[in-house]
Structures are given as C-alpha cells and as structure tokens.
Amino acid sequence: MNTLTQVFDDVLGLFYPQLCITCGERLISQEKYLCMKCWFDLPISRFENENENKVAQLFWGRVQIEHATSYFNYRKGSRYQKLIHFIKYKGLKELGLETGRRFGDILAEAENFNQVDTIVPVPLHPKKQKKRGFNQSEWIARGISESLNKPMLENNLYRKIFTSTQTRKNRFERWQNVDGIFGVNNPEEFENQHVLIVDDVVTTGSTLEACAYELLKVSGVKVSIATLAFADF
Numbered sequence: 027m028n029t030l031t032q033v034f035d036d037v038l039g040l041f042y043p044q045l046c047i048t049c050g051e052r053l054i055s056q057e058k059y060l061c062m063k064c065w066f067d068l069p070i071s072r073f074e075n076e077n078e079n080k081v082a083q084l085f086w087g088r089v090q091i092e093h094a095t096s097y098f099n100y101r102k103g104s105r106y107q108k109l110i111h112f113i114k115y116k117g118l119k120e121l122g123l124e125t126g127r128r129f130g131d132i133l134a135e136a137e138n139f140n141q142v143d144t145i146v147p148v149p150l151h152p153k154k155q156k157k158r159g160f161n162q163s164e165w166i167a168r169g170i171s172e173s174l175n176k177p178m179l180e181n182n183l184y185r186k187i188f189t190s191t192q193t194r195k196n197r198f199e200r201w202q203n204v205d206g207i208f209g210v211n212n213p214e215e216f217e218n219q220h221v222l223i224v225d226d227v228v229t230t231g232s233t234l235e236a237c238a239y240e241l242l243k244v245s246g247v248k249v250s251i252a253t254l255a256f257a258d259f
C-alpha cells in the first residue's frame with residue numbers, strides 16, 4: 027500500500043464507516059464495516075479439519091502443537107489485507123470481535139477445535155498495549171470464545187520482552203529467541219488444559235512458537251493455534 031492509498035483508507039475508515047472497508051462499496055443498513063459480498067468472497071482456508079495443513083507445518087520440528095488453523099489466507103495486495111489492517115491498527119475492536127465470532131462458528135463445528143478448554147490471545151507487551159490502547163488478538167479471541175462457548179483467559183500469559191520475533195532468522199537464532207519472551211503468572215490456572223492460542227496473522231510462526239513454548243512448561247498442557255489470517259506470500 028502506498029502512502030496516498032493509506033491516507034485515503036484512513037480517512038475512509040474514520041469518516042465514512044458506511045462504506046465497505048475492503049471493496050469501498052456502499053454498505054446497506056444491516057451491514058457493518060464489510061459488505062455481504064466481501065464476507066462471502068473471503069478466501070476461507072478450511073484448514074480446521076486438515077491435520078497437515080500449511081499452518082500446522084510451520085511448527086513441525088519446532089514445538090508440539092495439537093492442531094493449527096487460520097480462518098482465511100491472504101496474499102500481498104489482496105483486499106483482505108485491509109480487514110486485518112483495520113482490526114490491528116485502526117482500533118476496530120468490534121470488527122475483530124465479529125470476525126472472531128464468524129471464525130469461532132467454523133471452529134465449533136470442527137472436532138479438532140471444539141474440545142479445547144481455554145482461549146488465550148497472544149499478549150502484547152504492556153508498553154505496546156498502552157501505546158495501541160488495545161490488544162487486537164484479545165478482541166478476536168473474545169469472538170472465538172463466544173462462539174465456542176469456552177472461557178478466554180487474557181491475563182495469565184504475559185509478554186516479558188519487548189522485541190520483534192517476526193523478523194526472519196535462521197533456526198538457531200530463532201530457537202534462542204523463543205525462551206523467556208513470554209511468562210505465565212499463575213501456572214495452576216493452565217494445568218491439564220488444552221489451550222487455544224489466538225493471534226491475528228501467522229507469517230513465520232515465531233511469536234506463536236514462543237507462546238506455545240512457555241505454555242508447554244505447565245504440567246499437562248496441550249496447545250492448539252488459531253489465527254485469523256495466514257500470510258500466503
């Protein structure tokens with residue numbers, strides 16, 4: 027996205043909420059943020075019943091994950107990048123919630139996911155959360171939690187280190203970078219639970235790997251992963 031498009035999008039989001047944020051078409055009365063056609067055209071991954079899908083494969087040989095899936099995949103320049111952008115940076119919490127609910131409806135039908143015990147959003151570092159004012163993953167997780175009818179625990183896993191785990195690193199550097207990024211306040215709360223970690227996008231999987239690594243230190247914990255988008259670049 028170039029700067030001009032960016033500025034245009036921002037203005038669009040702030041002053042014309044009656045336009046679809048992904049295609050720019052006028053919304054009809056019951057629609058909010060996205061038009062029905064854009065919801066319908068969302069490139070849904072259907073990974074939830076597929077054990078060896080592209081998201082699960084990201085974690086092979088890195089950390090033990092039961093199941094992993096993403097709601098939809100998107101490519102660079104796809105209009106659905108805007109959906110993520112508005113949830114992540116523009117503070118459309120309600121859109122995060124709604125997208126999470128829709129994803130949760132799919133997970134509720136999937137045996138691999140409807141048996142989880144707890145939903146845990148990937149935490150932001152307190153400094154970053156303060157700056158952004160909200161944690162987008164928490165809103166997505168809240169929607170999933172509602173549809174799955176499973177509790178969300180948002181303060182037990184926390185981020186200790188303010189660092190980017192998203193940059194591409196070789197395997198050794200990445201391994202060094204996994205331990206100690208996240209911490210668990212009260213391990214008993216997670217004991218023997220199947221935890222579903224929720225994030226907005228998965229690209230390299232490093233952040234999710236670090237979360238899973240920390241959760242798996244707790245006795246009897248199993249970890250699965252669900253993200254809204256899978257960056258299929």
Ligand SMILES: [Zn+2]
Binds near residue numbers: 061
């Ligand atoms: Zn649209």
